[in-house]
Amino acid sequence: MRYSFRMFFLACLLSLNLAIAQQQVVANDVERGEKLYSRRCGACHSIDVNRIGPKHRGLLGRTAGSLTDYDYSDALSHSSVVWTKETLNAWLENPQALIPGQKMGFRLKKEDERQDIIAYLVRLKD
Numbered sequence: 625m626r627y628s629f630r631m632f633f634l635a636c637l638l639s640l641n642l643a644i645a646q647q648q649v650v651a652n653d654v655e656r657g658e659k660l661y662s663r664r665c666g667a668c669h670s671i672d673v674n675r676i677g678p679k680h681r682g683l684l685g686r687t688a689g690s691l692t693d694y695d696y697s698d699a700l701s702h703s704s705v706v707w708t709k710e711t712l713n714a715w716l717e718n719p720q721a722l723i724p725g726q727k728m729g730f731r732l733k734k735e736d737e738r739q740d741i742i743a744y745l746v747r748l749k750d
């Protein structure tokens with residue numbers, strides 16, 4: 625009886641630890657994503673201000689090319705792509721393949737960097 629209680633207690637502790645470790649992994653991805661965002665995207669984009677490229681706050685769930693205060697290419701403003709983790713991944717890997725005629729002259733080849741930047745963008749509050 626005593627023994628099984630102790631086992632139960634240990635199992636609880638273990639699963640709590642796993643849950644915390646899992647959270648930590650996500651937090652690390654977001655933190656790396658934030659740094660990578662400023663390094664890889666910061667020359668053209670910012671979160672809250674349109675620059676060479678459009679601002680990114682509220683990106684997830686938005687239709688591509690739908691900000692009213694940014695001058696998109698015709699290709700992007702007529703696109704019906706909706707930004708999700710999947711479409712963003714395809715866009716960053718090869719924007720021209722996803723939306724031919726677009727004007728973002730940049731590709732991010734590294735899968736892990738794309739994933740971290742997307743993890744960061746997903747967490748941005750509206």
Ligand code: HEC
Nearest residue numbers: 664665668676677678688689696697700726727728729730
């Ligand atoms: C060399 C400049 C440049 C770099 C670097 C760049 N972008 Fe862009 N980005 C643009 C331009 C220009 C557009 C507008 C494309 C159009 O209108 O066809 C754009 C558009 C976008 C869009 C579409 C947004 C919308 O409102 O539909 C997303 C998403 C995006 N960029 C993400 C990124 C991310 C993430 C990075 C970094 C990994 C990045 N871009 C790096 C120039 C850049």
